[in-house]
Amino acid sequence: MFGGILAGLAAGALWGLVFVAPRMVQGPSSVDLTAGRFLAYGAVALMVMLLARRRWPTAGQALSALGMSVLGFTGYYLLLVLAIRDAGTEVPSLIIGTIPLWVMLLGKPGHLRWAALVPGLLLTVGGLVLMMASPHEAAGPAPQPHYLRGLLLAAASLACWTAFALLNSAWLKRHPEVNATDWxxxxxxxxxxxxxxLWMAAGSPAQAIAAQPDFGLFVFLCIATGFGSAWLATILWNVASQRLSASLCGQLIVSETLFALAYSFAWDARWPTPAQAAACVLFTLGILASIKAHR
Structure with a gap:
């Protein structure tokens, strides 16, 4: 269990880098950066399989991997991008921020009492409320013409990643013979x-990307996040999913938010506001409470 917790926290630390990477480069769109990251992920996976002579999937395993990749990677992000286009950034971010709660609730093991999850859930909800209250109260732009459609797309994006977390955990537990690295x-x-x-459907032309002044940094970030925040983070998350219940993994997803905030504060060279600091404390206490409940 301890190894699974460390793996889940390390995955969160690597995922958190994705939130600050777009702020480090100007020019390429978020779709370009994400498509580049996922293409780098695929390239790393292919090189590892060829050079290390890792096993190749059967037809059934390949089909499962394809479905999971749509749920947890490209499909999830494409829906989120479309939601932000139609409804702005704030409300879709609030909706996506509830993913750990849904995974915790839907992934509860049968032997665990609901009462045992309440402290961790309440602490996490309190942290989300504190973190989101300030931007939610700020006066924003008028709702977009397709605002309702954006909300539905955000809900679909949330459903995709929640389903990925639950189904990925269940698949790995049903197939203990599959190594976390192979998967x-x-x-x-x-x-x-x-x-x-995704890039062909919504990305910028290759010539336009290459002409950007930050093209070198763009390529570096795609490779770095493709290797660390996708390939390595997925291995670590697979280890956590094999060793821990889905509900505890759901709580560990909160670590992604914690690390993303830490990286953002470091990049901005500033300390968090009192509300943000309090939210981070509640998130940390929520993780500890959930670990205690699953012992």
Whole structure:
């Protein structure tokens, strides 16, 4: 269990980098950066499989990896991008921020009492409320013409990643013979193919990306996040999913928010506001409460 918790926290630390990476480069769109990251993930997975002579999936395993990659990677992000286009950034972010709660609630093991999850849930909800209250109260732009459609797309995005977390955990537990690294590689191949389709559908022309002044940094960030925040993070998350219940993994997803905030504060060279600091404390206490409940 301890190894699974460390793996889940390490995955959160790597995922958190994705939130600050777009702020480090100017020019390429978020779709370009995400497609580049996922293409790099696919390339890393392919090289590892060829150089290390890792096993290749069967037809059934490849189909499962393709479905999971749509739920947890390209499909999830494409829906989120479309939601932000139609409804702005704030409300879709609030909706996506509830993913850990849904995974905790839907992934509860049968032997665990609901009362045992309440402290961790309440602490996490309190942290989300504190973190989101300030931007929610700020006066924003008028609702977009397709605001309702944006909300529905955000809800679909949330459903995709929640389903991925639950189904990925269940699949790995049903197939203990599949190594966490092999499964990450198979997901990478499927995700790389999906990223190519995503870039063709919504990305910028290759010439326009290459002409950007930050093109070198763009390529570096795609490779760094493709290797660390996708390939390595997926291996670590697979280890956590194999060793821990889905509900505890759901609580560990909160660590992604914590690390993303820490990286953001460091990039801005500032300390968090009192409300943000209090939210981070509540998130941390929520993780500890959930670990205690699952012992």
């Amino acid at each position: 990450a590689n198979w997901l990478g191949l499927a995700t790389g193919a999906g990223a190519l389709l």
